[in-house]
Amino acid sequence: MQKIINTQITPLQNHLLAVLPDEVKERLFPFVELVKLELGEVMYEAGDKLANVYFPVDSIVSLLYVMASGASAEISVVGNEGVVGIALFMGGESTSSRAVVQSAGYAYRLKGKRLTEEFHRHGKLLGLMLRYTQSLITQMSQTAVCNRHHTIDQQLCRFLLLSLDRLPDNNLTMTQELIANMLGVRREGVTEAAGKLQKLGVIDYHRGHITVLNRQKLEDLSCECYAVVKKETDRLLPHENEKFYYTSQNVTNL
Amino acid sequence: MQKIINTQITPLQNHLLAVLPDEVKERLFPFVELVKLELGEVMYEAGDKLANVYFPVDSIVSLLYVMASGASAEISVVGNEGVVGIALFMGGESTSSRAVVQSAGYAYRLKGKRLTEEFHRHGKLLGLMLRYTQSLITQMSQTAVCNRHHTIDQQLCRFLLLSLDRLPDNNLTMTQELIANMLGVRREGVTEAAGKLQKLGVIDYHRGHITVLNRQKLEDLSCECYAVVKKETDRLLPHENEKFYYTSQNVTNL
DNA sequence: AGAATTGTGTACGGTATCGAACTGAACAGC
DNA sequence: GCTGTTCAGTTCGATACCGTACACAATTCT
Missing domain, CATH: 2.60.120.10 (Jelly Rolls)
Known part of the structure; x- marks a missing residue:
């Protein structure tokens, strides 16, 4: 640091x-x-x-x-x-x-x-x-x-969305290995899930760089968990002035 | 109420x-x-x-x-x-x-x-x-x-221990169905896990009543999660006067 | 006492995920 | 340009858990 x-x-x-x-x-x-x-x-x-x-x-x-x-x-x-x-x-x-x-x-x-x-x-x-x-x-x-209840596919979507919300653009710099550690699953599981998303045209990724191409679709494929967290966070935290966005x-x- | x-x-x-x-x-x-x-x-x-x-x-x-x-x-x-x-x-x-x-x-x-x-x-x-x-x-x-990481067997142990800590004796009044809802698993999964514990002589149960016979063994069979939570809770919360125990x-x- | 309900035991096929091992490709440093 | 490393793709068998279905016993209701 x-x-x-x-x-x-x-x-x-x-x-x-x-x-x-x-x-x-x-x-x-x-x-x-x-x-x-x-x-x-x-x-x-x-x-x-x-x-x-x-x-x-x-x-x-x-x-x-x-x-x-x-x-x-x-x-x-x-x-x-x-x-x-x-x-x-x-x-x-x-x-x-x-x-x-x-x-x-x-x-x-x-x-x-x-x-x-x-x-x-x-x-x-x-x-x-x-x-x-x-x-x-x-x-x-x-x-x-x-x-407990959702598949790796769904959880990957949730994870990407939560990350996306905290970044200025649609580019994430993270390897599948890293994501696997975060989700607590094997790297191969992430490879498979990410492969599906790539095939669907939702994301594009190369060696540690992920670009989200279709955010709406990502939300559709995600479990309800993302929306619940987002809604509750919006409720709890005041929104700043537009100019500081x-x-x-x-x-x-x- | x-x-x-x-x-x-x-x-x-x-x-x-x-x-x-x-x-x-x-x-x-x-x-x-x-x-x-x-x-x-x-x-x-x-x-x-x-x-x-x-x-x-x-x-x-x-x-x-x-x-x-x-x-x-x-x-x-x-x-x-x-x-x-x-x-x-x-x-x-x-x-x-x-x-x-x-x-x-x-x-x-x-x-x-x-x-x-x-x-x-x-x-x-x-x-x-x-x-x-x-x-x-x-x-x-x-x-x-x-x-994410532990088996139903381990989680059942954790659950029983957390419950035990909050009750005056070793008798829990709860059905396997209830426990299944809490752990977010099928009732049959709990039946199987509880059956193992019963066979080991750790617990005894009949139609919604569980008696813990060997708490030490229960702790041994549990995942680390129980101990971590207990230790951290003890650290964070002051212990009351002995007379109020x-x-x-x-x-x-x- | 008989009937309904509740709690538990068991079985069987299906599947998501795991563990391990290996390959190939992209990239970085020398 | 070569080499070592990092990242991703693939395969295979093992397994924990699921979904469903049904049987049986203990309890409660009537």
Whole structure:
């Protein structure tokens, strides 16, 4: 992780930061630092005491659970709609999951102490963080049922959609091996599922790069889990001002 | 659900209520009402706006997710260590899961407004509820990976242990059909797994009544998920005073 | 006591996923 | 341009779980 100065990126590109009242922004923004997250980077390990929280801008972070056997599964995913490190303000300081960068990009880092100070002022930040946490809970619940009842094909669609929502365009940089780790299945299973989607003209992929060609079809093929999570997240989190919407235009030269 | 007056039961038998500072107890306890929860009762449906929270005493409540197809899976379980209805103070007011009574018994009900009032005083209750919420998150995460990677046999063990921890003795009142709904598998799968455990002398069961004969063996046969959740819950939640520990003695004549 | 209901046991074919092993192609570094 | 590595495609048998169907026993109802 590398500290960066880049005037093309602003904290407002993270939805949570964007909707804070001006007074909170004034208190927090002087302390946020732009950092670059590399693909595969482990931001914290299960059990680590957290020192910072991260507000992704165009990066995606997976909360990944790794079992004793080495088998793994993604619990939830965080992009520019959220924050990495909720355990910091929830009081536990650490979690039983690992945070790993699933898509390289930028994020704003804030020292845990700064966040908790603001948190305990009991202003708008408290409520916002709690509602975000509830949306994460929704995502985890849905992941649990999805793991139980849906096929790899369906889950791949869900996964791609959740990733897509957090990126500026239709290009995902991720290998089938990575996706397999996230879904907690074999790489071959992903190859097969992705092959079907490719044959249907829904996606196109080559050596770690996936392009979504037909998003609607992807939604049709996905299980209900994607829609449920999206709807609930929209309900729980306020929508920022239109002018702060993340567009591909203001990040082309990252 | 039925309002009850019973001097054998006190709010202190719920761990969360028990560890509150005296001043908070004084403010809240006048408003808690003892209610009886019947087996199978739906406390709230997915999407319902919550009016109350419940602190179980000797009852167990499952947070159950039901899909469009009717298939279901338990997301997490709440007993006398916790509270039902976290969405009330998390700010979402409703959740995408259903709360259903998995083991009949008593609980203390508190009007949501009373709770949120105390919550926003930002005293000890806030931190306690947040840490409890984090322990729930741990449980949900673990459920997600468990669904992905472990056999029905292992999951049954985990399920029985989690239930056992929330009951005063070794007797569970639940049919295999119910367990199947919770685990999100077929009833026959549970019959087979339970049959194995019975053959091993770990449990004994007859028509909706299960007695655990060898808890240690049950833990050995369970996947790691039970231990992980238990350890993390112990870490996150303070232990109450010894004198408030829940013993079978003070509930024999319920 | 007889009938209906509920809880459990069992069986059989079907299938999604696994585990392991190997191939070929694209890319990166030297 | 060659070499090593990464990524994807394919195959094969094994297996955990599913869907369906039915039998039987214990309990409850009438």
